[in-house]
Amino acid sequence: xxxxxxxxxxxxxxxxxxxxxxxxxxxxxxxxxxxxxxxxxxxxxxxxxxxxxxxxxxxxxxxxxxxxxxxxxxxxxxx
Numbered sequence: 288x289x290x291x292x293x294x295x296x297x298x299x300x301x302x303x304x305x306x307x308x309x310x311x312x313x314x315x316x317x318x319x320x321x322x323x324x325x326x327x328x329x330x331x332x333x334x335x336x337x338x339x340x341x342x343x344x345x346x347x348x349x350x351x352x353x354x355x356x357x358x359x360x361x362x363x364x365x366x
Contacts, residue, residue, distance in 0.1 A: 320362050327355055 334340060334348045 323358050
């Protein structure tokens with residue numbers, strides 16, 4: 288009996304093939320959530336230093352904090 292030998296050619300990895308690993312590490316979502324954390328910290332720090340915050344300033348901070356809940360939900364929810 289004769290056995291057939293299968294030859295498998297493996298493509299050399301290129302930048303496009305590395306996109307799967309880049310996506311697996313979730314680089315962009317981690318960068319965005321880190322940038323949001325910095326923005327959140329600076330916004331809260333700014334708001335707490337105001338002597339007499341107005342309603343507009345309070346609403347601005349509320350939007351930033353509310354956006355954080357949405358960002359975090361999207362970050363955790365993706366698999």
